[in-house]
Amino acid sequence: MDYDVTQVDKVMEDYGKNPVSIIGMLQDIQTRFRFIPREAVRRLSEVLNIPESQIYHIVTFYKAFSLVARGKHEIRVCLGTACHISGGKRIAEGFENTLNVQTGHTTKDGQFTLETVNCVGACGLAPVVMVDEEVHGMVKPSKIAEILGHYK
Ligand code: FES
Incomplete structure (x- = not known):
């Protein structure tokens, strides 16, 4: 491009x-x-x-700069200890499958970049997913499509 x-x-x-x-x-x-x-x-x-x-x-x-295209929205699935124990890995896989994109990459339509992170400081809400600056807590795989729907 x-x-x-x-x-x-x-x-x-x-x-x-x-x-x-x-x-x-x-x-x-x-x-x-x-x-x-x-x-x-x-x-x-x-x-x-x-x-x-x-x-x-x-x-x-500088971490603020990226040499690869970023999506309009950044999804960060937490894989810190509390989130990992609460099924964070399954949530990350669920986002990968739903968006048809690997972690660390951006969807073809440029809407979402998917990343994993280690603890966003909301362990009480594990498993946690951040979309841009918004925290989604106690995420279940069945809620992934609904979460994404807010940002389309
Ligand atoms: S480990 Fe996920 S918010 Fe702390």
Whole structure:
């Protein structure tokens, strides 16, 4: 997929094309595309005269940046101890099967990225699933479709 580099140009203009503001520019690009496309890195490198390797170094250093496309919604299935004991693994598999996507990947329609995490601090509600910033507690496999329905 090709990404509209004019949006990258616009971001650079917002920062006066000042290479010192590269992190701010990357944050804005991450917000616009929900990840940092390789085309964007190339364009930043060309215009700001920063080696691509240096930009990749920044992108991989900060957790907030992603080099792979992210879905509109992030699903994080907790596999911390309390959630694991309460069937978290089955919940993770249930999401994989329902969405037809492997953990760590994004659905083809770009709606959901599925991840697992270790404890989100809501152990009393195990097993827990976070969708974006929303906590779903005591999740049962039979509730997965219903949960997803809220975000379609
Ligand atoms: S282990 Fe899942 S919320 Fe703590």
